[in-house]
Structures are given as C-alpha cells and as structure tokens.
Amino acid sequence: MNECLSEFALDDHALHGHSDAVVVEHLNGCQACRVRFERRQAQVCEFQATLAAPTWTRVRAEAATRRRARRRVLPWAVIAGGAAAMLLLVVLPRRPPGSLGPTAKGSSLAEIVCRRGERTFVIGTGDEVSPGDRLRFRPLPIWSQARYIQVGSVDGTGGYSAFYPAGDGVSVALPARGEPLGGSIRLDDAPGPERLFVVLSATPLSTRDVRRAAEAHAVDGERVARIGGADVVSAWMTLPKRGGSSAAP
Amino acid sequence: MTDAEVAQAYRDYAGPVYARAVRVLRDREAARDVTQEVFVRCFGHRPRLPAGRELLAWLYRVTTNLCLNALRDGKLRGRADRDAARQSPTTVAPEGPSRRGLWDLLSGLGARTQAIVVYVYIDGMTHAEAAEVAQVTDRTVRNCLARFQKRARTRLGGELASNLEGEFS
Numbered sequence: 001m002n003e004c005l006s007e008f009a010l011d012d013h014a015l016h017g018h019s020d021a022v023v024v025e026h027l028n029g030c031q032a033c034r035v036r037f038e039r040r041q042a043q044v045c046e047f048q049a050t051l052a053a054p055t056w057t058r059v060r061a062e063a064a065t066r067r068r069a070r071r072r073v074l075p076w077a078v079i080a081g082g083a084a085a086m087l088l089l090v091v092l093p094r095r096p097p098g099s100l101g102p103t104a105k106g107s108s109l110a111e112i113v114c115r116r117g118e119r120t121f122v123i124g125t126g127d128e129v130s131p132g133d134r135l136r137f138r139p140l141p142i143w144s145q146a147r148y149i150q151v152g153s154v155d156g157t158g159g160y161s162a163f164y165p166a167g168d169g170v171s172v173a174l175p176a177r178g179e180p181l182g183g184s185i186r187l188d189d190a191p192g193p194e195r196l197f198v199v200l201s202a203t204p205l206s207t208r209d210v211r212r213a214a215e216a217h218a219v220d221g222e223r224v225a226r227i228g229g230a231d232v233v234s235a236w237m238t239l240p241k242r243g244g245s246s247a248a249p
Numbered sequence: 250m251t252d253a254e255v256a257q258a259y260r261d262y263a264g265p266v267y268a269r270a271v272r273v274l275r276d277r278e279a280a281r282d283v284t285q286e287v288f289v290r291c292f293g294h295r296p297r298l299p300a301g302r303e304l305l306a307w308l309y310r311v312t313t314n315l316c317l318n319a320l321r322d323g324k325l326r327g328r329a330d331r332d333a334a335r336q337s338p339t340t341v342a343p344e345g346p347s348r349r350g351l352w353d354l355l356s357g358l359g360a361r362t363q364a365i366v367v368y369v370y371i372d373g374m375t376h377a378e379a380a381e382v383a384q385v386t387d388r389t390v391r392n393c394l395a396r397f398q399k400r401a402r403t404r405l406g407g408e409l410a411s412n413l414e415g416e417f418s
Contacts, residue, residue, distance in 0.1 A: 006374040007272065008309060008382060011265045012302055043271060044264030051281055052263055058285050059259065063292035 005033050010040055109198045109235045110151070111138040113180065128240045131189035137164070138180040139200070143233045146200035149174050149181070150210045154195045154218040160211045170204035187241070194239040199224070201232045250295045258304065259288050265305075266312055273316040273371055275348050283315045306382045309372075313364045320352040354401055361385070362393040369394060 005013075005026055010033070013023045027033055112123040115134040123129070139149055148171035151164040163185050164172050175181060187194065197214040199205065209228035217224055217236075224234045250258070266287050270280035290311055291298060299307055355363045361383065368379040369390070376390045383390070 004373065006378055007269060007372040008305070008368075008374050008378050011269070012305055015261060015265065015305060016301055040265070040268055043268035047264045047267040047284075051267065051284075052260075055263065055281060055285050056256075056259055056288075059288045059292075062285065062289045066289065066293065 004030060004036075007036075007040070010037050013037075014041070014044075108140065108237060109142055109200055109233065110140055110149075110237075112136070112237070112239075113138060115184065123239065128242050129187055129194060130242045131187055133187045134184040135187065136180045136184045137198075138178070139174055141177055143200050145202045146233065147174060148172065148201045148204050150197075150199045150201075150205060150207065151181070152197050152207075152210065152214055154197060154214055158215060158218060160197075160214050160218075162207045162211065165207065168207050170206055171199070171201055171210075174200075193241055195221075196237040196239065197234065198237065199227065199232050199234045201227070201230055203230050205230060205232070250291075250298045252292075252295075255288070255291050255295060255298075258291060258298070262305070262308055263288060266308055269309070269372075270312055270316055273313070273348070273367060274319060276319075279319050283312060283319060286315050287311050306384075309368070309382050310364070310384075313367050314360070317355070317360070317363050317367070320348060321356070323352075354404060355397075358397060358400060359393075361389075362396055365390055365393040366397045 005023060009023060013020055013027075014037070017023060027037060113136045114121055114123050114127075114129060115136070116130065116132075121127075123135075129135070137151055139146075149164060150162070150171045152160055152162045154160050162168070164181050172181065195218060197210070197218075199210055199213075205228050213224045213227045213234075221236045221238075223236070224232060226232060227234075263284055267280055267284045270283040271277055274280050274283070287308060298304060355366060358366070365379050365383055365385075368374045368382055369376070374382065376387050379390045380387045
C-alpha cells in the first residue's frame with residue numbers, strides 16, 4: 001500500500017512540488033500512480049468548473065453569518081465572564097499571605113506521599129512537611145506525550161539539588177500510570193520552604209539544562225515551557241516546612 | 250491571513266479538498282458540504298493559518314475530522330449521488346460502494362485513531378506522512394493502527410485482509 005505515492009504526496013506535488021525529483025521519477029515509472037494523479041486532476045478540474053464559484057458564495061455567506069453571531073455573543077460573554085470573576089473574588093476566601101500550598105505556583109504534576117514515622121499520607125494544600133519526612137512522588141497523567149520526568153529542589157540559598165535522577169544524568173522514564181517513582185526523598189533539617197521543581201518531557205533532558213532553568217526561575221516561580229530546545233510541562237510545588245529550607249535525597 | 254489570502258487559498262486548495270472528501274466519503278453532496286465547512290473554518294482560523302505544505306496538512310486534518318463527523322452522523326446521500334453520476338457519465342463519479350460500512354469499523358475508536366486509519370488506509374500515507382499530518386510521533390501512528398487492526402480483526406474475523414481492502418480501496 002505504501003510503495004506508491006500517497007494522496008497527500010500527489011496533492012503536495014500538484015500544489016507545491018513540481019520540482020520534486022523523487023515524485024516525478026515515481027510518476028514516470030508507475031502507471032498506477034499516474035492514473036491516480038490524472039484522476040485527481042480531473043476531479044479538481046470538475047470542481048473548479050462546476051462547484052467552485054457557488055460553493056465560495058456559500059462559504060463567504062456562512063463565514064459572515066458566524067462572524068456576526070460572534071460579535072453578538074462576544075459582549076455578553078465578556079459581561080458574563082466579568083460577573084463570574086467578580087463572584088469568585090467575593091465568594092472565594094483569600095489565602096493569607098505566606099501560606100503556600102503544594103501547588104501554589106502552577107498545577108501539580110505529581111501527587112506527593114509523605115511518610116512521617118508510622119504515618120503515611122498524601123500531602124494536601126497547606127500541609128507542612130518536617131525534617132526527617134520521606135517523600136515519594138506519584139506522577140499524574142497531565143500530558144499524554146510525557147515520557148520522562150525530572151524532580152529537583154531549590155533551597156533557601158538558590159542552590160539546586162536533583163532528586164530524580166539523583167546527581168548528574170538525564171530524565172528518568174515515567175513509571176506505569178498510577179505508580180510512584182522509585183525510592184524516596186528524605187528531608188533534612190535546614191529551615192525554610194521546600195521549592196520542588198517537576199518537569200515532564202517527551203524526550204530525556206539533561207540535569208544540567210533543568211538545573212539552569214530551575215535556578216533562573218526559582219525566584220519568580222514561573223512555569224518553564226521549553227528546556228534544552230524541547231517542549232516541557234513544568235510546575236513548582238512549594239511546601240511549607242517546620243524549620244527547614246533545603247532537602248537531600 | 251487576510252480575506253484575500255483566504256480567497257487565494259480557496260482557489261488553490263478547494264479542488265484538492267473536494268477531491269479528497271469525495272474519495273473518503275464517496276458522496277459528492279456530502280463532499281461539497283465538507284469543502285464548504287473547511288473553508289468557513291479557514292476564515293475562523295485566519296490569524297493562525299499556516300502556508301504551503303503545512304496548510305495542506307492542516308486542511309487534511311480538518312477535512313478528515315469533518316468527513317468522520319459526516320460518516321458518524323450518517324449524512325451520506327450515496328444513492329442520489331450515484332443516480333446523478335449515471336445521468337452524467339462524463340463526470341468523475343465516486344468509486345466503489347457507500348462508505349457507510351467504514352463507520353462500522355471505526356466507531357468506538359478515538360478520534361485520533363480514526364483519522365490515522367483514514368490517512369494510512371484511504372490516503373495511502375506512509376507512517377511518517379501520517380505522523381506529520383496528524384502531528385504525532387511514528388510510534389503513536391503504529392499504536393493507533395494496531396488498535397484499529399485488533400478491532401477490525403474482531404469484527405471481520407479471518408477475512409480481515411480482503412474486507413479491509415474492499416472497504417478502503
């Protein structure tokens with residue numbers, strides 16, 4: 001099936017590729033493709049001769065109708081959106097300054113499970129972590145193209161520690177859906193919040209590139225969309241900590 | 250794109266879009282409706298429309314989605330179309346039987362898988378071309394085709410190869 005030229009290749013050749021030597025050579029040597037190409041040209045000519053003009057009239061009329069409809073709806077949509085925003089501002093309780101949740105910057109890319117003594121729990125908004133806590137990360141299926149993950153932390157001095165992978169290397173493969181990353185991270189006793197940086201990517205990234213991105217955006221807490229030339233989905237997760245600001249694996 | 254550029258795109262691409270919709274649907278009236286809707290959407294997407302081969306790929310994606318919608322909604326008018334073709338034998342008639350059976354094979358699959366099946370089995374694209382048009386990886390194309398083949402095998406039993414050939418050629 002795929003030895004001959006596809007319809008896409010024939011269309012591309014007819015529209016843009018008259019100098020494409022491979023296509024021309026194949027067409028010269030393949031009777032079946034030549035017949036298909038001529039049939040395609042005949043259908044295009046038939047459309048141009050009989051249907052193109054009346055269809056274009058319908059296209060323009062329909063496009064104008066939809067444009068008018070959008071203009072009518074847009075002011076109401078803006079008013080409704082504004083009203084909804086005002087309502088949210090009034091109804092939603094304001095977060096007190098300084099009380100950062102685990103997804104204070106950006107949406108969460110991983111569920112964090114904390115082991116504290118004999119107790120194991122999933123960290124929720126406002127939960128504090130403590131020195132000695134062990135954290136496990138269960139990646140969430142946020143981005144269908146994600147195949148790799150990196151997790152690290154920026155401490156109070158702005159220094160970056162890579163957790164997954166530990167030390168230098170490249171991103172680790174995502175585990176099966178619902179499974180946590182292997183091993184756990186033990187928090188040390190330095191004071192301050194834990195600022196975790198989680199990066200999902202379709203291809204492995206070097207820890208050096210991720211470290212550079214984390215250190216550049218640790219202060220503003222902005223999400224990073226590209227690292228090392230690749231599209232990524234990233235998020236900061238700031239965890240309040242009782243008497244600590246850095247973490248060690 | 251300006252209105253004038255959309256008009257130029259219509260002059261260049263409407264014929265190929267129509268020919269492809271006829272090939273996918275085997276129904277001229279439905280193909281004309283699809284062509285109209287494709288270019289109405291061009292007006293809606295004017296600021297983001299690409300050019301050249303990328304525009305062709307974009308048009309393939311939109312046309313495919315609209316054709317699949319037509320198949321799903323049963324909007325085909327194959328009988329009337331074939332009657333018209335008999336009365337006017339000089340025109341290029343849609344070939345083969347109605348595409349209604351095609352939807353039986355595709356229904357229940359995800360939209361991306363359905364589109365990739367159309368690209369590979371109806372348009373005859375290579376996996377690389379299908380990946381380019383669908384904006385996915387080669388691996389995704391292979392996975393989608395495997396899902397489809399498994400579904401088709403269940404529905405068509407041992408006659409998979411010949412039935413597929415009849416349905417898609």
